Amino acid sequence: MHGKIVAVFGNMVIAEARSEVVQNSVGYCCRDDGAKLLSEVIRIRGRRVDLQVFEETRGLKVGDNVEFEKEMLSVDLGPGLLGQIYDGLQNPLPQLAKEVGYFLEPGKYIHGLDLEKKWDCTPAVEVGATVRAGDKLATCPEGIFKHEIMVPFSWSGDFTVKEITPAGSYTVEQQIAVLTDSDGNDRPVTMQQRWPVKRPLAVCKRRLMPEHPLITQVRIIDSMFPIVRGGTYCIPGPFGAGKTVLQQIMSRHAEVDIVIIAACGERAGEVVETIREFPEIKDPRTGKSLMERTIIICNTSAMPVAAREASVYTAATLAEYYRQMGLHVLLLADSTSRWAQAMREVSGRLEEIPGEEAFPAYLESRIAGFYERAAALELNDGRVASVTIGGTVSPAGGNFEEPVTQGTLKVVGAFHGLSRARSDARRYPSIDPLESWSKYKGIIDPAKVEKLRNVLVRGNEVKQMMTVVGEEGTPIDDFAVMLKSELFDNCYLQQNAFDDVDGATSPDRQQLVFGKILEVMDTDFGFEDRKQARDVMFKLQDLFRNWNYEAPDSDEYKTSIEKIDSFIAAKGR
């Protein structure tokens, strides 16, 4: 199947097809020096086919050949994905660097999986067994996990296992099984298979209601605005407010099996940080390097923009693949606004009727479709597995009243809005406790959460008032509420990401500290004047803050609790 280029502008090519063309299928624009540039069919009008090219189109000419394929943009699935660093089209970047050096090269593609490496494969079925798409045929160890080789997800119907290779070492291209379909045709199976990135992958009995809290060890999230396994959340915030740092914290501490980081249209430097640091950091839960549970999909802002659009789907597909093995996966996309902008650029070139801020009319449904790929599933063998998606949003001017933020807020289960005021005041993580929300239930009783939220709301009101009437004009009871809300904010909601102990708080500890804070809120200290009130609450803040820095098994930890208890007992009425 082929055609000829009739027009080129930006990363758009129009070709005239000489044969059948499939919407969203892959095409290659063939430059006259032999390079073949990967493209995707995005519109067909008569014989004219619009393609978005995933590379710079420099050098393409009218009359150049286009080769069309039947397959849609797809990724290779198999052992060896973990620990990799891919571009948005699943080209392994370290291997590319080895072959072409400092710069990326248009038209240079490398298979997503290592074709030489041998994996120790153990069969998991017997000859004669009946299997269907997604069923386990064999396993091989991949780092800390048991990677499952499954019947290709795209095959429909029942199959009989005709052959299964004995335990041994195989490459991903070698045949490990032969399956016979109901018509008696034999089909070979290898350790790798392909899946189109824009089609959700979920072979399962049913979708479950996501309700198992996903522990991030970030107090303000776990306690106040929790997320759950299989759920979705978003982090909108102006530049420099701390979106990326928050994602980085989650990628380290979140209690999930696998983390997939999609660096979508952001800085290369931030990816470099992760690439250089993760191999050195030990995952406390496994004792192995964090890199062994991480995949990085990196399509930074200077890389081609169409591939940026594809990169979040590539990331989602890899996440869903590991979910099929019964694992819990967290997908972090930074930033979904760049992905939306990539759509806007393409839509503009297609001269579609623009919506608000020139975003395409289908922006919202695309956003919804992406987050819809998060889910908790009951797999066919009864195991529960999940993909959780968290995306940052970078609203223009830091104003949340814009299409991407609004489109995202409609579909996610939790909203962690970062505020400029809080980040300027270095109140990190700068999640605004008054604006943010979560529809999920976390590790703290919702009634208690509500109670403390009210303290924050009241404290904020008092503070507002005080700017008008001054401290002198504020009644002592109001003043006390304000101080209590400050204590909750300073000692609980804020967290020092760079401290070994304070940086990650276990759920047990969160419940304990939260309980103590509630005690403080319920205590009537009987303050006589503002100075005394301030002194008492500052002292208490100091005790709580020090407690946050004490390792849980240390003696200081215990004395901290004792000190707080006796302080409350002595000062309270």
Next chain:
Amino acid sequence: MRKYYDEITRVAGNVVNVTAAGIGYDELAVITTSRGDSLAQVIRLEGDQVSLQIFAGTQGVSTGDRIRFLSRPMQVPFSDDLLGRVFDGSGKPRDGRPVVEADPVDIGSPAVNPVMRRQPDRMINTGIPMIDVFNSLVESQKLPIFSVAGEPYNELLARVGLQAEADVIILGGMGLRHDDYLKFRNTFEEGGVLGRTIMYIHTAADPVVECLLVPDQCLAIGEAYALQGKRVLCLLTDMTSFADSLKEIAITMEQIPSNRGYPGDLYTQLAKRYEKAVDFDGAGSMTLLACVTMPGDDVTHPVPDNTGYITEGQFYLRNGRIEPFGSLSRLKQQVNGDSSRDDHRAIMDGCLQLYSSCREAREKKAMGFETSAWDEKLLKYGELFEAKIMDLSVNIMLFDALDLCWEILAECFEPVETGMRRTILEKHWPHELAAEKEEAAVS
């Protein structure tokens, strides 16, 4: 023998359409008009129609003019002969000296593979305490100066250029006033760095398309030097002019604007340039300091806003000073820890917290509320800090600046009032604390 095309079918904005075959996208061409030759770039191919963006603008282009295609993308000659030279946006000498003949490098090379970047860890000394102490500039960082028109941003850029120990300095001027260009030139000449400086200058009087080419040329040359192992400092001013040129051209091309008339790909266009800042694993580096004037002092304006989302922090220039609040070097923690003096971070946090309290005290005073003894101390501190540290004319090296901060603190406060750790105070407090200790040792 090159082929000429003379069937010009359309002239609009800065774009000329010509009938031609076998032309590559992004290819370069030369149009010969009554005003002379101008370079042009292919920006659209459709059937046998080739759209060319004319660098010198289309004023005076005649349908009888001839076009010659060069079968190559935009390039710049690269050799040490460039050092000390000045060019315009299209790469022609602006200093009356001959054209540089050398092997060219392509403009707009593909992105650097992220795995070939190293983590930046070397500080660039600027002699400006507000940078060195409070928001250190790091080699390979991309950092804008957000400024209101009228602030001395070009002076600041020139000073950093002089002071930074860069092997090569590249200055890109966009929409620059001619006097400002001369000022840069004189400063660099007096500072003795002209011999390692290359300038690409587009002035407000030059064609708008040439403005777009300035950053690309600077960055292509900078990148080539960095690949040779050189430490390059690239100074760009003013990126708002660059963005405005993008806007102008997008509008004449009838692109749908996204925000205040700017094209939807503004972020991508800016990021492509800023991301050229790099520390190559195994070669040199390029640091990028850019000036961004904020129309109406509004950071949410699309140009500063998109820039902030791309760069690694920002400096705010206000009232002739680098504003400590809001200014941020996101890479500072790479260089102000173990590799710097042990009191660097303590001074950085301590001095700013006190200065922030000072501002609160000033507000209190301005509102007519009573000031306490503590407030008075803060007010005194604020005055000293502004005059001796914040003022842009201050020019001292990092360690001297740290010492000076200690002296100011000692002049205004008791040690405990600074909120700093005891161990740091014992080691660095200028006099009394040390005296106390000596006394204790004697008795």
